[in-house]
Amino acid sequence: MPVLEAKEIRKQYKLGKHTVDALAGVNFQVEKGEFVAIMGPSGSGKSTLLHLLGGLDSPSQGNIFLADQSLAKLSERKATLARRHNVGFVFQFFNLLPTLNAEENILLPVIIDGKNPKKYKDRLNSLLDLIGLQDRRHHKPDQLSGGEQQRVAIARSLITEPAILLADEPTGNLDSKTGTAIMELLRRSCQELQQTVIVVTHDPKAAAYADRVIFLRDGLIVQDYKPASDMPLTDRLRGIMGTMEKLES
């Protein structure tokens, strides 16, 4: 039973008199606990796809099912509630509230939902353990490094146990060492929490952590790369780079 299913989705934008097909019929399914990376050159439609999967935008045609719920025909409010309960977001620029400390930032989605954050104490503690910031839980974002901020952002996206976690270039604003740690963290959240993760990236090293890499070009899936689960990281990277070269040629 897939947790996410995209059925023949198309997205068109109007640019002056011209209509641009950002997505031209995309189909795929994601199983629970799967770690998927979406890659492609700029303008390939990967950001558009991420927006549609997260219910931030709706497709011109086709449908998206997230945890058995169709996202295509939702009202603005229902889409918001669907995001609140089923989607976790991680952004390139962390987007933490500077006025809240790490713990409060993590609990923000719970508070927005009007729930008592005290009931999430165990969940919070296990997430703080996961991201390794137990001792910095009361620090404000400006007292945390970029990598630490991104870890807090990941914990925030996981607090509500969403059906999927969507990450938009999560390592794009970090040095390579910190970026590696963040990808490892996402990997662990898949393995330890059975969390479904979808990452949009143009960094092959980041994509190598995924179970599966979907390549987009001109709004279409051109390759769905699924390496064997026991394939070493370096071999995966080689496979991904090879595919990229093939696509670019």
Added chain:
Amino acid sequence: MRLTRLLTFRSIRSRSFRFLLSAFGIILGVAGLLAIRSTNQAALGSISKLFESTSGRAKLTVASAATDETGFSIRALKDVSKVDGIQVASPFVKAQSDLADDTKSDTLDIGLFGTNSGGLLLHGILPAQEQLIRDYKLVAGRFLSDDPEVREVVLVESFAEDEKVVVGDLIEIITPNGVKELKVVGLVSRDGPGQTNNGNFGIIPLETAQQMFNRGSDIDQIDIVPVNQNPTTKELAALRDALQAEMGRDYSVTYPSGQGQRMTQMLQNYQIGLNFMSGIALFVGAFLIYNAFAMTVVERTREFGMLRTIGMTRGQVTGQVFIEAAMLGVLGAGLGVGLGIVLARGLTRLMEIILNQQIGTVAISPADMTLSIGLGVGVTFLAAGIPAWQAGRISPMEALRVRGKSKEGWVIRFGWIGGLLMLAGSIYLLILNPFSYDVQFRLGSMTVFGLFTGATLLIPATVGVWEFIARPVMKLIYGASGNLGSRNIQRSRVRTTLTVAALMVGVAMVIMVRGMTESFAGDLRTWINAYLGGDIYVTSSVKLRSDIGDRIESTEGVAAVTPIRYFNVDWRTPAGETEKLNFMAMDVRAYTTVTNFVFSGDQTDPDTAVNRLADEPTVFISSVLAEKYNLKVGDTVNLKSRSGYREFEIVGVVVDFYNQGLVVQGGWETMRRYFGIDDASTFYVKVEPGVSVDRVQNFIESEYGKRYHLTIIANDSIRGQVTDLMDQAFSMFDVMALISIVVGSLGVVNTLTMSVIERTREIGMLRAIGTTRGQVVKMVLAEAALMGVIGGLLGIATGIVLARILFIGMTTMSGYQLTFTLPPQAIWLSLVIALIVSQVAAIPPALRAARVRILEAVQYE
């Protein structure tokens, strides 16, 4: 609540200073409204209380019908007693006097609405009857004995203290028969009837007064208490009619409280002006709040976007902004109430000066408090409405965007159309509607908001044009950085617009206040100069015989002297109502040698008018009366002379603001013949050219000062006094305008700081390729200067329109006919202020920009 605590409270705390500053508009508006309302109520209350307590239980008064200067025989008491339903009829005689050794001779008890008689006012009374009418609070000694002829006096405590008099002392007073002695037998407190003539008041037995002041058996007034002490309006009117019928047309029977109405009217005119200003302060407050919230929403776009992404609904986002608005409103209203209480004290003092009348303590009524707080919070909510709605509309995708791209949608593209319509609409409404009535005026003041909003909406579309015109100037002043800075202004037009708008409002306020103040003060000065003609002003707290003028005229160095006499006269208006006017009589020809008439308009031939006024029973009327009652030269006014109502032809319309402009002027002969008065209130003295005014003043002082108990003042010092008084009255307005400019400057700091933060990377790049710190500073200053120029010019334009409108409204309602003047210096000054404010406000962000570290900046997100 938890969400509010985490999001809104924290966000406020992180920018608490700005939050507090944006509350300023509301604080000012609320404080102004509250202070004005409560001070005014206190003033009105104390005036009506004064008249109530000075008239005591008297429900009707009988006085001579001719003028209120001449008395009538005490035999009239008999006629009064013929009427049924009267319990007490108490006669009294008024006598204006002064202490013979009073040393206060070089100050004039002056108020904006006229002078007080000062001196010592004595009432000759019948002790038994008087005590049935008025409650004197005896604080020392005893009341007058029943012996009608004994030379005793009861004084007001405060007067006695000032003059260092105690019970048992003999005081010397000035009378037409020379200095006479009275024994002080008692002191009464300065409330109730003790407030008469500001406490410069005493009572003596009736016959003593008649003898000492040559009044024979005359009295001035009979106070009537009906048997039914709480009559209905109808019953009282019936009694009044019965009395009037019995007494005949030589007497006038009136309600005593009617005397308070004139003062009430004056006060209301001043209140209209102040109320308008606090109304505008609230509007400006609303505007600044809108500005502050719009800025916050722009600033927090990414944050709201992120919150929307993780599942916050539109309603929740809008709700949070509204909660912030509510807090700001409550805070602003709360602080406003505090400031209002302080302001009320100052305003009370000001009112006391203006009215020359003591006002009791100001009590802030719960109703006023509720109204002010309600208005403050309500206005904040309204102003925050649009930004709150906009915050809810922020797309969650904003969170995913790279920083610095704020959406500039339809407002930029089409806002100017709406702006132009609003501008045209509000100007049209304002011109079409001359605010003849209060309600219309209040509605009209709403369009002020339309005017500001319209002008604001024009800014984004025109920024490009402004920038294009100003760029060469900026380049000239700030060099190459000026060019860059100038261009930067177009980058975030929403923010630029809000900043420019805030400056515009501030400058407009300054222009408006200056325009109004100058128009009022300018005309008042012209009038005062003519009104206080000559070089020396001679007056007295006792009556002046005309021959004193001749003596002064014979003094060496005196070129001319003219006597002036003021008295009240009943006037039957064209509508058939009776109103009290002030009659100013003068020796017309002498008057023209000392000073000149200020004719209103050019429809009168001055020479003919002056000759006719001197030789015929004709009058000049004030422009206020002419305008209010649509009277012109050739018409007549129906005045109550000593032989009943009589038509006097109008031969001129003059500018005269004395007594709120309710003035007619006439010749000496006219006064003598038709009103039976022959003494002077004042002499104007003109000194020969080249002769020292001081020397002549000293001479008159030493020769006649003591003998006739004169107060002799150089006109320059009175003009100084009056100017000070006007400045005090107008200073309130200036303060309000200045604060709005300061708040406007905050917008500049905000905008530029945000721009600098956003452009950190760009500034780093500029520094990397060799831009010096100084150049970076100049770049930011140039951007600010341009905003200052646009804000200043737009402020001047809207300010002139507003000043005009306010002027029309104020003149129409107050009845003052003034010439609109707006000195060019005021315009230049406000432009300079806008520029200076913009430059000073730009210093912190400019320094911040200069401190940007190149390496960090190029790595900046």
